[in-house]
Amino acid sequence: MSRAALFALLVCLGAAAGDRAQAAPTERPAGDDGQWTMPAKDYAATRYSGLADITRQNARSLHPVWTFSTGVLGGHEGQPLVVGDTMYVVTPWPNVLYAFDLTREGYPLRWKYRPEVSANAIGVSCCDIVNRGPFYADGKIVYNLLDGHTVAVDAHSGRELWKTQIADMGEGETVTMAPLVVKDRVIVGASGGEFGIYGWIKGLDLATGQTVWTARNLGPDSDMRARTDTFKPPYDHGADLGASSWANDSWRTGGAPVWGFISYDPELDLFYYGTGNASPYNPEQRLGDNKWSASVLARHPADGALVWAYQFTPHDNWDYDATGTMILADLTIGGQPVKALVHFDKNGFAYTLDRASGRVLLARAFAPVNWARAVDLNTGRPQLEPSKQTGVSRGNVKGICPSLEGGVSPSSPAAYSPRTHLFYTSTNNLCMDYAASHATRLKGTPYVGVTSPYIPGPGGYLGTFMAWDAASGRKVWENREPFPTWSGALVTAGDVAFYGTLDGWFKSVDARTGEVLSKFKVGSGVVGNPITYRAPDGRQYVAVYAGLGGDWALLSGDTRSDDPTDVRAPADFLPDIARHTSQGGIIWIFSL
Amino acid sequence: MSPSRTRRRATLLWALVSSAALASCARQAPPPATPPATTTLPAVRYEAHLAAGGIPPEGAMLHNPHQGDAAVAKSGALLFTAMNCDGCHGGGGSGWVGPDLAAGRWRYGGADAEVFYSIYYGRPKGMPAFGGTLGVEGVWTLVTYLRSLPRPADLPTESWGSK
Numbered sequence: 129m130s131r132a133a134l135f136a137l138l139v140c141l142g143a144a145a146g147d148r149a150q151a152a153p154t155e156r157p158a159g160d161d162g163q164w165t166m167p168a169k170d171y172a173a174t175r176y177s178g179l180a181d182i183t184r185q186n187a188r189s190l191h192p193v194w195t196f197s198t199g200v201l202g203g204h205e206g207q208p209l210v211v212g213d214t215m216y217v218v219t220p221w222p223n224v225l226y227a228f229d230l231t232r233e234g235y236p237l238r239w240k241y242r243p244e245v246s247a248n249a250i251g252v253s254c255c256d257i258v259n260r261g262p263f264y265a266d267g268k269i270v271y272n273l274l275d276g277h278t279v280a281v282d283a284h285s286g287r288e289l290w291k292t293q294i295a296d297m298g299e300g301e302t303v304t305m306a307p308l309v310v311k312d313r314v315i316v317g318a319s320g321g322e323f324g325i326y327g328w329i330k331g332l333d334l335a336t337g338q339t340v341w342t343a344r345n346l347g348p349d350s351d352m353r354a355r356t357d358t359f360k361p362p363y364d365h366g367a368d369l370g371a372s373s374w375a376n377d378s379w380r381t382g383g384a385p386v387w388g389f390i391s392y393d394p395e396l397d398l399f400y401y402g403t404g405n406a407s408p409y410n411p412e413q414r415l416g417d418n419k420w421s422a423s424v425l426a427r428h429p430a431d432g433a434l435v436w437a438y439q440f441t442p443h444d445n446w447d448y449d450a451t452g453t454m455i456l457a458d459l460t461i462g463g464q465p466v467k468a469l470v471h472f473d474k475n476g477f478a479y480t481l482d483r484a485s486g487r488v489l490l491a492r493a494f495a496p497v498n499w500a501r502a503v504d505l506n507t508g509r510p511q512l513e514p515s516k517q518t519g520v521s522r523g524n525v526k527g528i529c530p531s532l533e534g535g536v537s538p539s540s541p542a543a544y545s546p547r548t549h550l551f552y553t554s555t556n557n558l559c560m561d562y563a564a565s566h567a568t569r570l571k572g573t574p575y576v577g578v579t580s581p582y583i584p585g586p587g588g589y590l591g592t593f594m595a596w597d598a599a600s601g602r603k604v605w606e607n608r609e610p611f612p613t614w615s616g617a618l619v620t621a622g623d624v625a626f627y628g629t630l631d632g633w634f635k636s637v638d639a640r641t642g643e644v645l646s647k648f649k650v651g652s653g654v655v656g657n658p659i660t661y662r663a664p665d666g667r668q669y670v671a672v673y674a675g676l677g678g679d680w681a682l683l684s685g686d687t688r689s690d691d692p693t694d695v696r697a698p699a700d701f702l703p704d705i706a707r708h709t710s711q712g713g714i715i716w717i718f719s720l
Numbered sequence: 721m722s723p724s725r726t727r728r729r730a731t732l733l734w735a736l737v738s739s740a741a742l743a744s745c746a747r748q749a750p751p752p753a754t755p756p757a758t759t760t761l762p763a764v765r766y767e768a769h770l771a772a773g774g775i776p777p778e779g780a781m782l783h784n785p786h787q788g789d790a791a792v793a794k795s796g797a798l799l800f801t802a803m804n805c806d807g808c809h810g811g812g813g814s815g816w817v818g819p820d821l822a823a824g825r826w827r828y829g830g831a832d833a834e835v836f837y838s839i840y841y842g843r844p845k846g847m848p849a850f851g852g853t854l855g856v857e858g859v860w861t862l863v864t865y866l867r868s869l870p871r872p873a874d875l876p877t878e879s880w881g882s883k
Contacts, residue, residue, distance in 0.1 A: 248845070252846050693827040
């Protein structure tokens with residue numbers, strides 16, 4: 129396929145800024161207490177704050193007012209919490225928890241908690257030693273340790289209340305995800321899609337940490353907590369789909385990890401989470417749809433009962449994890465009110481689903497896509513492009529878009545503003561070659577089977593930050609960036625959106641047009657997620673981590689400086705990232 | 721799965737991927753002068769370590785029976801992929817979540833015996849111990865491969881000029 133034909137399939141670029149006349153201001157959600165108590169701000173995972181002291185008129189005067197070195201070099205994904213007059217920060221491994229006193233000048237620590245965490249976890253993590261943040265509930269800070277534990281720490285004293293082993297590093301499981309707490313249940317899952325795990329999600333008791341239920345994300349119905357009378361997937365019928373869709377019992381090592389963010393709808397009493405890639409990356413070792421890898425699952429928190437599931441990428445050929453955030457928003461589509469779930473997938477499509485049933489209402493490419501032409505709304509299945517399917521027998525398949533970093537990384541959660549009705553997300557503009565090879569399952573070692581060098585996507589840029597209308601499936605504006613964009617998004621009632629870049633700029637932009645209002649070089653690349661809060665002094669602040677990491681620290685081996693025995697050549701597709709940044713964890717706070 | 725079953729499976733795997741290495745061993749007249757996997761290996765002495773008082777501790781320098789054997793190195797390349805070493809250390813040992821093994825700089829020493837110990841017993845920060853799965857012969861095969869990798873010129877300076 130010629131390069132021109134290749135990119136004829138690509139999504140068209142966004143319309144010019146400011147063309148969205150219908151985006152009139154609407155009602156503000158009733159009140160915002162100025163705290164940020166859960167990873168994605170609210171159960172709907174909107175990352176939207178009702179605070180409006182910082183506006184698109186005055187954001188140009190944003191400037192840093194405080195910084196703190198975390199003393200840790202790994203990728204600083206995730207985000208702080210602000211509860212009352214305290215800010216809580218969890219670092220990458222070794223997963224230190226800091227509690228800052230926001231009432232005193234210089235924000236001194238009230239305490240710090242240093243759990244004992246096995247160093248073996250470093251080698252069992254596929255993609256850097258990250259942590260996606262804590263959750264506050266019932267006076268406790270709850271978060272996961274990389275070596276497979278969940279801890280609850282007294283938010284006031286810093287004392288450890290309980291510590292539960294949830295994952296087994298010997299099986300290739302580590303834990304990087306942000307937990308979700310609903311009532312008395314702590315929902316947690318494990319990474320390990322590159323180690324052939326048998327993926328799962330668990331519900332722990334908030335008071336004691338004891339495991340109440342465990343549900344597999346694949347395998348027989350009995351393991352998945354799927355009962356035929358209550359499990360109603362919108363497009364599939366039959367029992368044990370999580371086992372019958374894997375040839376030769378390959379579900380036993382089929383991956384489907386949980387490493388992103390979870391959302392929850394109190395009315396439906398359902399929580400929503402995405403599962404990661406099918407293992408191994410060579411798809412010919414696991415023929416079939418491989419349900420429910422690369423899927424979204426809806427369960428009841430009390431007992432983990434599975435209610436529906438939808439697979440974004442059947443028989444994943446490309447490492448297209450679906451662990452990205454599931455944002456719950458009430459939209460108007462074709463004049464009809466819809467309780468929607470909106471998801472930007474690694475596979476390059478943005479999906480708008482009915483969150484009660486799991487049916488797809490809309491699926492449009494938001495980044496260059498050529499592995500599929502479209503998503504069939506009658507079947508929910510992608511219409512595949514035959515020349516972009518992979519496997520050992522197909523040799524080196526060239527020029528697949530997106531790359532396995534995704535049209536967006538699941539590490540980079542989007543935001544939704546009920547004022548603009550727009551979704552805001554980082555994206556990557558990368559494609560890849562994909563040469564699959566036979567993978568050997570050897571417990572506790574990687575189970576991958578691919579060589580997949582990346583290629584810059586079309587257009588001369590590697591990432592964007594963009595605004596998306598999920599009711600129409602349309603890009604409204606985008607800011608192009610010279611490097612893949614890997615931070616989460618934040619949007620506020622001041623109609624200001626925030627994001628950071630891999631080369632270390634933290635930016636505020638007009639949420640309606642994308643116009644950059646302020647930018648500041650924060651010392652290291654941003655792969656974390658900005659938050660905003662009202663401090664005890666009554667003022668609005670914005671906080672974000674700097675700290676290059678995740679896949680980028682691994683790919684661009686010349687961005688580290690701490691190990692004189694580990695000196696690597698730069699990655700050929702982003703040759704000068706180390707000119708602009710190196711690793712290092714810093715917490716930044718900005719205000720007017 | 722019981723440990724013994726795991727071991728049998730891995731041993732079978734190793735036998736499959738190392739047939740070329742074994743053929744190469746057969747060509748060499750003297751058998752490897754290394755102890756079988758079941759005996760205790762002698763303590764290795766790290767030449768790169770500082771010794772208190774300038775007096776290094778007692779210790780052996782293990783001898784690689786395949787040093788410089790290109791056929792064994794070739795088998796080691798297959799083994800490097802088959803045992804998933806590339807999953808952490810990158811294709812050709814170019815580095816990923818685990819360190820670069822091709823650059824000629826070594827966290828735990830680059831002498832054959834030191835590399836042997838790193839693979840056989842594992843290292844902190846998650847390098848698994850492969851000695852149980854591969855045995856002495858398998859580990860030496862990997863060492864021979866790693867030592868055969870072409871060493872790029874060590875260029876400590878990365879320069880972007882004044883562009």
